[in-house]
Amino acid sequence: MKCTIIFFSHKGWRHRPFFPYFAKGARRFRKMSARSAGLRQGRTDPYSTKRGRMLEMNSEELDVLRKQVDEINEKILHLISERGRLVQKIGKLKHAQGINRFDPERERVMLDRLLSLNKGPFKDATIEHIFKEIFKAALELQESDQKSEMLFSRKNRKENTVVSVKGETFGDGKPHFIFGPCSVESYEQTEAVAKAVKEKGLKLFRGGAFKPRTSPYDFQGLGFEGLKILREIADKYDLAVVSEIVNPAHMEEALEYVDVIQIGARNMQNFELLKEAGKVRKPVLLKRGLAATIEEFLYAAEYILSQGNSQIILCERGIRTFERATRNTLDISAVPVLKQETHLPVIVDVTHSTGRRDLLIPAAKAALAIGADGVMAEVHPNPSVALSDARQQMDLDQFSVFMEEMEKFTKNYL
Template sequence: MEDNQKTLNKLRDEMTAVNGDIINHLNHFFSISNKIGIIKDKMGLPHFDPVRESEMLNDILMKTRGPMPAEDMQRVFMEIFKVSVKEMGAGTRQKLKVSRHQGKGSKVINVGGVVIGNGIPVLIGGPCAVEYPEQVMKTATYLKNMGIRLLRGGAFKPRTSPYNFQGLGEEGLKILKEVATSLDMRVVTEVMSSEDIPLIEKYADILQVGTRNMFNYSLLKQIGKSRKPVLLKRGFMATIEEFILAAEYIYNGGNEEIILCERGIRTFETQTRNTLDISAIPILKKETSLPVIVDISHSLGRKDIVLPIAHAALAAGADGLVFESHFNPAAAWSDAQQQLDMKETEELIRYLEKYFKF
């Protein structure tokens, strides 16, 4: 028994020594892979190369002589490769201009006296689409009386069906601007194409890039040349990393006034229009220095759970909320089911005021 214990202790000592060797070799491996990542960044190549990984796994299979089964050895190395690619990406993110470098403070954006990102949440409300002057004026007046100073509304509407209402175009922009000016509010509206930027800049205080255009890199580059703040919505099929890189396109153009908007992503769940990624809020705040707001209308597509979701978003660290509201949603020309009426809007604001300072 005593001999067995001595042998066991000796084997454990050998294993500890081997662990040290593995750690040293892994650190050497990651040192090399990080250098490869830097070179790939300079060459504009993706970090993950499936062909190269397949070659390395085949080489490992040929060299494995046991006792560890070759398939298990491959799985171990596949995990090592996966982590190494992840580390390459982490290194790249730290070099991004939008990243939260050590000592870099949070970005604060002032939109005509409305401050976003200073620790006090902001609310952005308004109709899904601009329909006619009275609709915008009635809705905006009520919102202003509730303390909201950022007015959203679509003049150009990206719709899934070409037969749905597409927006009033410049006429809608004029209505938005006239109403906002009369009420001392600021306009947030969507830009759908690069050609429309000069036109929309005449009327809008914040240019919105919608979820369908997050991957429209030519538009992002042009938006980057604008001096207007940009509200960038996460693509409904985009990862957080892709979202951050989309913001980098705008930043590289010279526009540092970027507001990130989490608006839900597409999953297999059908109870809501999209699945709101609450975890994205603290991750984006950790990874970037940009303010983050949450769209509680497009993420949900329903009104009965707006209050707890809005509460959760702000509790997770969001710098504000954007929601759709209409003085008469039943008669709305688009997204009637998710637009709050005036009573529901007041209920939302009064509820949030119990927990947050606006």
């Protein structure tokens, strides 16, 4: 069967056989096949050679440009490092003069100048973002420098500070315990608890003689009379006294009766009291304030350290939050944070942080599991008639159960 193609031109219709056009396509196909066969036999393809030369030229140009970018990156790194060193010097001068590290007006002036010099290709918003990140990093560098200079800082002292009291060494990696009544109410009440503490093989005995209470009508403690009771009973049972001092003027006289000076949560930022505690040569148990940040807590410790007393035990005792299920909220994460930031030992007061005796055991286990150096809790012979914190103190039987649980926990998990 013969096929034809009809063409239309100004001369009219013309009929041509189809096979010449088919033949032309066939010749082109044979040329392509021959070219492919030649490539398989190792002959050079002129088309690919030309394209290869172009790619090679482009690759060389790309390498040159990349090398230039690398050189610029190195220059930028050098300049940023040099800027960082200058910023560190500025930070030290500001710290010495008591000037705030962050100066928003100065930052705005620098940004405005940079934007006025910007000729592209980056937009002003991009330039502003880049330099704000540089400014932020510089501020963090200044803060890091200042913290590393602080006496409390782990950067200043790598090894743990060990505070020794009556053979108990806080910071040695072993758990330690402090127990006693919330308040010293009478000789008999205090002795009953001291006897129970001694029977458990413990050495540290706490008791409140000066009580900073929320209400002025609540029991304020027995004062120095309470300290005398503590001292007499502690000597009888070979215990060390841990008790709070609230007035800087009482510090010298109180040293006769106490082995560890406690500075309570409400006095964490009583700076004159902190300074006085720093001048003595007895250990200080410093409690975190009700609404204090960890940074503020550490700076309070710095007040004591700056006066020469390095024997400090930090105590997390819960912070005030919106939660009402417990008296305070135990900031359990504060323990590992403090252990990272400072070389000082850290303990947890499970009584005040929870305000519930039914939560004391799990809170104590959590504290020890997360790395606390010890636990503090309150014990009373008859909590129902206690003059302070009646709902949160353990009775003597509950205290025995508490210690049994702690012994099992430390034996199996620590």
